[in-house]
Amino acid sequence: ETGVTQSPTHLIKTRGQQVTLRCSSQSGHNTVSWYQQALGQGPQFIFQYYREEENGRGNFPPRFSGLQFPNYSSELNVNALELDDSALYLCASSFRQVWNEQFFGPGTRLTVL
Amino acid sequence: DAKTTQPPSMDCAEGRAANLPCNHSTISGNEYVYWYRQIHSQGPQYIIHGLKNNETNEMASLIITEDRKSSTLILPHATLRDTAVYYCIVGGGADGLTFGKGTHLIIQP
Numbered sequence: 001e002t003g004v005t006q007s008p009t010h011l012i013k014t015r016g017q018q019v020t021l022r023c024s025s026q027s028g029h030n031t032v033s034w035y036q037q038a039l040g041q042g043p044q045f046i047f048q049y050y051r052e053e054e055n056g057r058g059n060f061p062p063r064f065s066g067l068q069f070p071n072y073s074s075e076l077n078v079n080a081l082e083l084d085d086s087a088l089y090l091c092a093s094s095f096r097q098v099w100n101e102q103f104f105g106p107g108t109r110l111t112v113l
Numbered sequence: 114d115a116k117t118t119q120p121p122s123m124d125c126a127e128g129r130a131a132n133l134p135c136n137h138s139t140i141s142g143n144e145y146v147y148w149y150r151q152i153h154s155q156g157p158q159y160i161i162h163g164l165k166n167n168e169t170n171e172m173a174s175l176i177i178t179e180d181r182k183s184s185t186l187i188l189p190h191a192t193l194r195d196t197a198v199y200y201c202i203v204g205g206g207a208d209g210l211t212f213g214k215g216t217h218l219i220i221q222p
Contacts, residue, residue: 004156033209033210035209035210035212040214041214042198042200042212042213042214042215043157043210043212044212045209045210045211046209047209048209056209058209090156090157092156092157100145100147100162100204100210101147101159101162102157102159102210103159104156104157104158105156106154106155106156107156
């Protein structure tokens with residue numbers, strides 16, 4: 001059984017640029033959620049995807065968008081990067097029926113300069 | 114989702130039981146209590162969840178008070194590898210998990 005994987009592990013961008021982060025779900029999981037974790041804080045929910053559609057969204061602006069593919073892998077896209085977007089971005093997968101039992105990847109550390 | 118209150122930090126001696134409290138006085142009837150932990154530089158890890166009854170699995174036990182306004186996560190024999198931030202989360206909808214700041218549990222040798 002393969003766990004949740006994310007790429008890249010680290011990324012440095014400049015303000016105003018766009019970034020795409022990738023996530024491969026744990027085998028058999030059909031739901032993926034993305035979280036942002038600033039230093040010293042708990043993870044904050046960005047959005048969730050199920051059957052390739054956004055199924056729930058936290059308090060994040062539209063420049064945060066996502067995709068889920070037929071194989072349940074997912075992307076998080078952030079446009080017009082701001083300095084405050086610097087954070088650890090976590091992807092979590094789960095079964096739809098027990099979506100609160102989420103399996104997290106190791107995260108992508110994004111630094112915006 | 115209901116809010117939770119946890120102590121910011123706790124110490125526990127290796128080999129002893131670690132008891133982590135959580136208050137969730139505004140929990141509603143259909144909301145579950147979830148516990149996750151995050152070891153430094155890793156993603157959060159699911160531990161256990163419950164609704165009304167006490168629950169136990171290979172990692173921990175969850176004790177929920179009868180009025181459901183508080184709960185305790187018990188790690189029966191803490192090891193150094195249990196040093197982590199422990200998050201108590203209450204929810205039941207499709208709005209994602211709402212993490213607070215959690216409790217930083219430090220296991221002392």
